[in-house]
Amino acid sequence: DRIPTRLPGVTCRMRKTIVTLILAMLGYLAEPTWAAVEYHMIQSSFTEDVGYPSEFELTVYLPPGYEESDDIYPLLWVHHGSAASVPRKNRAMFGDYALQFERTAAIQDVADNLLREGKIAPMIMVGPAIPGLVTPAFEDAWGKYFYREIVPFIQSRYRVARTREHWGDFGISKGGSDGPVLVFKRPDLFRWVGIGAGATWFNKDQMTESYDQSKYPLDFWLWHGQNDSKVPFTTSELFEQWLIQQGFDYTFVVADGDHLDCIREPAFISALQWFSARFQEAGPPSGQRGN
Secondary structure, eight states: OOOOOOBTTBOHHHHHHHHHHHHHHHHHHHSOOOOEEEEEEEEOSSGGGGTSOSEEEEEEEEOTTTTTOOOOBOEEEEEOOOOTTOSSGGGIIIIIHHHHSTTOOOHHHHHHHHHHTTSSOOOEEEEEOOOSOOOSOTTOHHHHIIIIIIHHHHHHHSOBOOSGGGEEEEEETTHHHHHHHHHHHOTTTOOEEEEESOOOOSOHHHHTTTOOTTTSOOEEEEEEETTOTTTTHHHHHHHHHHHHHHTOEEEEEEESSOGGGGGSHHHHHHHHHHHHHHHHHTOSOOOOOOO
């Protein structure tokens, strides 16, 4: 038998282990394993008109593998609540809530874990800062800020889908009001709407007066804790009745907790899995390839 070559001070077993580790490291480096969260400052021509600054930060979550590929990704817009104790509103859902409130979660960490476990498909998430209230009025300043300044920025900079079946909107508390109102302003862009303990007290008739459900159907996901004292559980029950009356398809997840339940891990898991399933049902996303 051939005698194995030995390196000084390294046994055959050790050398095999070293080679295995090197190969494992090369495989690790070859696999896209890191997600990224980016921040951008967005100048606005509209927000000063309603008494706010003209510049806001924007959060963008890019899934693992984004930089290594030229794939096009589904897009999920993420809207914060009133976030009175969080200075950078756009970061609320992406970790700043978790710094303020016990047992709450950062949505990007939940997404990373679900991706590692193969429970969701990759998606881009964008969190704008909207400290004011979005209203159904056509010339609403926050609607113009969102559609004329933020959306074009995202579409020009990132490889996001251009099909409404791959666009979703997820908001909690106040964001559960802002999100649906924004969606009904441009239902040609969105297909899926998620609302966690949403303050859905907006004028629904005004919001839907120009909406054609036969042309732009929408599906809804609702989450609410039955012991919510800030936005009472009955708020979502009333919204559910409106959805039924209007003929919308929806999923309603009823929890036992309080208002903070909407920013805890179980709610984020449920929401992200629901959106991911809807995106995947729609097939591969299409759009313009860019950065």
